[in-house]
Amino acid sequence: MATPTEERPLRVALLFPGQGAQHPRMAAGLYGESEVFTKAMDEAFGMLGEAGTGIRAEWLSEQPSDNYDDVSVAQPLLYAVDLALGRMVLDWGVQPVAMLGHSVGELAAATLAGVLSAEDGFRLMRDRTRCFTGTPDGGMLAVATSLDGVRDLLGTDVHLAAVNAARQLLLAGEREPLDRAAGVLRGRGVVCRDVRARQAFHSPVVDGAAAASLPQWRATALGPARITVYSAYTQGVLAEPHVIDPGFWARQAAEPVMFAPTLDRLLTDHDCLLLEAGPGNSLSMLARRHPTVVRGRSRVLPLLPDRQRGDLADLESVRSARHAVTGTPRRAPKS
Incomplete structure (x- = not known):
């Protein structure tokens, strides 16, 4: 008997999370088990140069240092894990109809798209x-x-950093004013938490840091996407002139992430x-509330557990996801 995926192949869109999704040993259960994932991670640590060895040690540690949430570790590691997971899924034979990344996740999507x-x-x-770093x-x-609930707090010290859903926002700022804003919001009964x-x-x-990154972006060869990428900065399909504009890419780390309207598009x-191809299930949780998902027109599936649950949990989650997407029997991901 044919499986549901054999009768009607699933159209898949890949989601890639960004800063804040990281946790100790994220996706590490696949390291040494999935050949594609392992090769991609090893290549990543090599391309990170002298810092690669230390980042790998932080990643594999049960109790990483305080630097784990710093740009020096979290950003290259999230990029590496998103990229390695994306390559693994593509190696399954999945041909995504689209990809959408949050923050550094958009860079992973763009890399996979060429x-x-x-x-x-x-x-x-x-x-x-x-x-x-400075x-x-x-x-x-x-x-x-x-947005109306925080509008009076936004100004020169506290800024809107992301619109993840109608009532799920990210604010950003220097530590002291951000802590003051958190105090005001909690006093109003608003739930808020620090992002990692x-x-x-x-x-x-x-x-200033975004501007300082522009020379390296200008030295980067940029070309058209071979897979459709939706940009949370343009709120639509990534295309010219943005896709080949170094300034667009350099500014991303300083511009608000408009994830909700882009997902809607x-x-x-x-x-x-x-399919959320990254650590945790933060984007899956947001997507499950979308009206088209609630009505059953689209579905949501995280590739990995919601948090660190052990290497076996990583393997089992990926087996289940691969079975759901491709109909492949549930077994350890060796691809």
């Missing part, structure tokens, strides 16, 4: 560490309210299975 090479991507990650002590705050970040990404606090254009 906009830039992985070698250039990791060179840019090394440069990002150089540029952003930015003021800051962070990001996840807030469960509407030590820099105020997607805000004017990092404008993707799901207006495509009924599909949204």
Whole structure:
């Protein structure tokens, strides 16, 4: 008897998370089990140069250092894991109808789509560490309210960093004003929590660092996407002139991430299975609330567990996801 996927192949869109999704040993259960994933991670650590050995040790540690959430570790490691997971899924024979990334996840999507090479991507990650390490002590705050609920707090010190859903926002700023804003919001009964970040990404606090990254972007060969990428900065399909504009890419780390309207555009254009190919399930949780998913027109599937649950949990989750997407029997992912 034919399986459901043999009767009607699933149209798949890949989602790639960014800063804040990282956790100890994220996807490490696949290392040494999936040949494609393992090769991609080993190549990543090699392309990260002298820093690669230390980043690998942080990744595989049960209790990484405080630097794990710093730009110097979190950003290149998230890029590497997203990229390795994406390559693994493509190796299954999946041909995505689209890809959408959040923050550094968009860079992973663009790399998989052929906009830039992985070698250039990791060179840019090394440069990002150089540029952003010296930015003021800051962070990001996840807030469960509407834009109207924070509008009076936004200004020169606190900034809108992302619109993830109608009532799921990220704020960013230097540490002291961001903490004050959190206090005000909690006093109003608004649920908020610190995002695992030590820099105020997607805000004017990092404008100077974004500008400093422009020369390396200008030195990068950029080409058209071979797979459709939706950009959370243009809120639509990534195309010229943005796709080949170094300034567009350099500014991303300082510009707000408009994930919610971009996801809405993707799901207006495509009924599909949204497969989150990254650590955790933060984007899956957001996508499950979308009306087209609630009505059953599209579906959502995280590739990995919601948090660190052990190597076996990583393997079992990927087996289940691969079976759901391709109909492949549930077994350890050796591809």
